[in-house]
Amino acid sequence: MSYPPAPAPAPEPVPAKQGNGFGVTALVLGLVGLIVFSWIPGINLVTAIPLGVLAVIFGILALVKSGSRGGKGKGTGLTGLILGVLTIIAAIAIYFVLLGIAKAECEDPNSVLYGSSDCAQILGE
Template structure:
């Protein structure tokens, strides 16, 4: 007996292959971002990597839950390493932000500075003041003092004295907010003494 319907239609069912690319991509980006996030300055590159790693890993996990992927562990690991990398990036940003604010506040702070030259030399040429804003004076006898208010990172600025041809001793001293930050001594004709305060 023959088959009444020789041309049976076979319904082809396509089995969708799992698409694990997003979960794997998220894990790789998160891992590379985590490794780079620990390195100062280079860690800036980690920001986009960990953010993209987090996004791709979350999308990969959503695909796993919908049955379109089967790499749930990889997607969860991608979320974990991306999140840790993001936390490290945020911590570095906080550290650099605090350091920048501290430097900025120190640069704006005004300090009371006293410049002093003592010794036995006469006809002394003196240069003093903030770095880049120095002033000059000539002293015929010592001690010589000058009080200023300075700003910047190096509050004490600089103090330099040169003795005349008759020689003698020279001692320079810089005091910032009541604390001596630099002192030096020189002796002889045309001797030079130089102090730089912090």
């Protein structure tokens, strides 16, 4: 009496790839804040700085979470953290550079803006 061959073993399930969403979020927020919003005068303080702060927060979360995931997301988290800090620095620097240029124009007697009401607001008079 012959027996039928044994069935083939069931394939092992492929483990789900575990990424780090915090790292990707930090990276995207840092890139958008730095490339898009930190260079636009007038709105850079109300858009770039919050995006930079969020990138820093998510970058720190990604670095903390990467320890429990075997290091996954450490690179994106660190990059997002760095980009978030650069976004904040760039937005503040652009603001002060533009404010300095505006003050210089308002204090120059040969400037078109000299003595205008806009200069009075800039100079705090």
